[in-house]
Amino acid sequence: MTEETRGNTEEPGAASGKTAKGRDAAGAKPAAAAAAAEETEAGTESVADLRKQLAERTADLQRLQAEYQNYRKRVERDRVTVREIAVAAILENLLPVLDDIGRARDHDELTGGFKSVGESLETVVAKLGLQQFGKQGEVFDPQLHEALMHSYSPDVEETTCVQILQPGYKIGDRIIRPARVAVAEPEPGGSSSTSEEKSEAKGEDAAEGAKDAKSAKASKDKSDTEK
Known part of the structure; x- marks a missing residue:
């Protein structure tokens, strides 16, 4: 009887222990879920921060690359300019x-x-790179030509280089020496005079043609009368 009573006395305690463990396990699940959620949120924030830093570093790298390319172009342009100046000084x-x-x-x-x-x-x-320019018959350009002589001519319609006294020289777009030329301009009132002369010539031709036609008709009439 004593052993059975002891066994019966121990059973409620054992059941109570199992219930407590169940409660602890049930309480641990929400805590674990909360911890996992916090870790996930922290990981998401960390990834977003890393992506932001990567974008900033990429933008910095692109900006540095663009600045380097501009620097290279500027150095190359300056190098070409210095070379042209040095060559021009020698060739001059x-x-x-x-x-x-x-x-x-x-x-x-x-x-x-x-x-x-x-x-x-x-x-x-x-x-x-030295290039010679300036040819007879070119239209006068004050940026390329230097007029040393001037005259008027009925054979030109605009200011024209009629004689090359000294050819011009340039390197690329840099003028070392302009072409020294003699220029001719159209005669004052030359265009109107020419138009009047052409009109008079046409009038004379028309009058001559009418006179010839009249003479031909008179000859024909006389011939018919004689017949």
């Missing part, structure tokens, strides 16, 4: 020599060894 001192070669060629004096030297020099300066 050679222009009188090129003028002498041109005059010798115009007078058929560019012969023998002098011809070879002159052609070699012209080839070298052409490789350095």
Whole structure:
């Protein structure tokens, strides 16, 4: 009887312990879920922060790359400009020599060894970018030509270079020396005079044609009468 009573006495305690464990387990589930939710939220915020930092670093890198490209272009442009200035300064001192070669060629004096030297020099300066300009018959451009002589001519309709006294030279768009020229302008009132002359000529031709037609008709009438 004593053992059975002891066994019966222990059973309620055991059941009570199991119930407490169940309550603890049930209470632990919401706590674990809350902790997991907090971790997920913290992880989401961390990912968003990392993405923001990545976007900022990418923008910084793109800006630095653009600045570097602009710097390279500016350095290259400055380098070309400095080279053109240096070459222009050297070639400007050679222009009188090129003028002498041109005059010798115009007078058929560019012969023998002098011809070879002159052609070699012209080839070298052409490789350095020197270009000659200025031709007879060109329309006068004050940015390219320097007028040393002036005249009027009925053969031109606008201010025209009628003679090249010295050719011009340039490197790219840089003018080293303008072409020195003689220019001619249309004669004052030349256009109206020309129009009047053309009208008078047409009138004379018409009158002459009418006179010839009248003479032909009179001859025909006389011939018919004689018949």
